[in-house]
Amino acid sequence: MKEHYISIINNLYAACDCDALIISSPSDTLYLTGYTSSDIIIVIDSNSRYIFTDKRYTTELSALLGDVYEIVDGNIGDIYKHLRGLKRIGIDEDISYSQFLLTVNTFNDYTYDGKSDTRLLIPIHSVISKIRAVKSECEIKAIERSQSITDSAFKEIKHYIKRGVSEIEIAARLDYLINSMGARTAFDTIVAFGENTACPHAHPSFRQLKDGEFVTMDFGAKLNGYCSDMTRTLAFGSADAEMRKVYDSVLRANIIGISALRAGKSGCDVDKEARDYLTSCGYGEFFTHSLGHSVGIDIHEEPVLSARNSKPLLSGTVITIEPGVYIPGKFGVRIEDMLKITEEGAYNLTKSSKSLIIIDGN
Numbered sequence: 337m338k339e340h341y342i343s344i345i346n347n348l349y350a351a352c353d354c355d356a357l358i359i360s361s362p363s364d365t366l367y368l369t370g371y372t373s374s375d376i377i378i379v380i381d382s383n384s385r386y387i388f389t390d391k392r393y394t395t396e397l398s399a400l401l402g403d404v405y406e407i408v409d410g411n412i413g414d415i416y417k418h419l420r421g422l423k424r425i426g427i428d429e430d431i432s433y434s435q436f437l438l439t440v441n442t443f444n445d446y447t448y449d450g451k452s453d454t455r456l457l458i459p460i461h462s463v464i465s466k467i468r469a470v471k472s473e474c475e476i477k478a479i480e481r482s483q484s485i486t487d488s489a490f491k492e493i494k495h496y497i498k499r500g501v502s503e504i505e506i507a508a509r510l511d512y513l514i515n516s517m518g519a520r521t522a523f524d525t526i527v528a529f530g531e532n533t534a535c536p537h538a539h540p541s542f543r544q545l546k547d548g549e550f551v552t553m554d555f556g557a558k559l560n561g562y563c564s565d566m567t568r569t570l571a572f573g574s575a576d577a578e579m580r581k582v583y584d585s586v587l588r589a590n591i592i593g594i595s596a597l598r599a600g601k602s603g604c605d606v607d608k609e610a611r612d613y614l615t616s617c618g619y620g621e622f623f624t625h626s627l628g629h630s631v632g633i634d635i636h637e638e639p640v641l642s643a644r645n646s647k648p649l650l651s652g653t654v655i656t657i658e659p660g661v662y663i664p665g666k667f668g669v670r671i672e673d674m675l676k677i678t679e680e681g682a683y684n685l686t687k688s689s690k691s692l693i694i695i696d697g698n
């Protein structure tokens with residue numbers, strides 16, 4: 337593990353082109369340490385690596401990462417003073433207000449515009465995001481383990497989908513299943529029935545399940561710091577012709593999106609292929625969000641599959657394909673898989689079936 341962290345730290349330091357880096361966003365510090373805490377600050381300069389924290393964490397961090405970082409129980413203000421002589425300081429802009437005040441007061445003669453030849457504070461969040469977009473093999477394995485919990489929860493939840501159950505009960509059960517397998521939930525679980533499935537991000541309510549309705553569940557586990565994300569739409573009791581037509585169209589768009597995905601292709605082109613298909617089915621106006629987003633330590637990472645991303649996708653990125661059709665007042669369908677992008681295409685990390693499942697209401 338030591339080599340893994342030293343290598344990503346060195347990559348980041350080289351990519352930022354700064355004399356020192358100050359990193360405090362919990363997602364970024366987790367990426368650079370494997371350790372989850374919102375109370376650590378990492379400082380990297382040309383010959384040292386420090387973790388600033390307090391006594392709650394020093395013993396554990398020293399045991400885990402003492403050979404990678406110098407673990408310091410101290411005031412970040414002291415290291416800020418130490419850094420003051422340096423010309424280019426990279427700073428993670430996702431900081432608290434108190435840290436912001438400390439930063440602007442300590443580095444009061446620094447500028448931010450990037451043009452000045454004087455001392456500079458340089459935002460580095462976008463550089464870190466770019467590096468984090470390409471996952472290492474051990475990150476991919478962590479995401480796969482997380483997704484296998486999500487797949488297992490899906491297998492189990494079908495037994496609880498019964499007439500009269502509420503959206504909240506199913507959401508709570510999914511959360512319990514994920515927690516009981518040793519993971520946290522990656523985000524607030526979405527469960528919607530009937531007309532509520534027409535809201536892409538519906539909040540679970542006490543609405544009870546009736547026959548002939550769709551059930552949409554969008555959920556994921558977070559294990560060892562890495563998220564998974566999956567959506568499945570099932571029918572309860574029966575599905576009429578219109579429901580089947582929409583389901584088949586969304587499933588086909590999901591498969592088209594997955595076939596289009598490969599390294600070198602742009603995010604907007606992949607989005608367009610799936611979107612064009614839904615438009616040809618007459619559902620273009622009902623597909624109201626982008627086709628997918630990257631997943632890793634955060635549930636929504638860059639890059640995305642949308643009209644606004646014309647950049648080529650990179651091998652090693654983990655990304656969702658989640659077309660949806662939402663017909664207000666009626667119902668909606670979304671089918672979401674999570675994939676690893678490779679040079680040849682995409683490898684599906686989601687193992688749950690996508691064929692329309694109709695749960696027997698008897």
Ligand code: ZN
Binds near residue numbers: 555672
């Ligand atoms: Zn999702």
Ligand code: ZN
Binds near residue numbers: 565629658
């Ligand atoms: Zn998603």
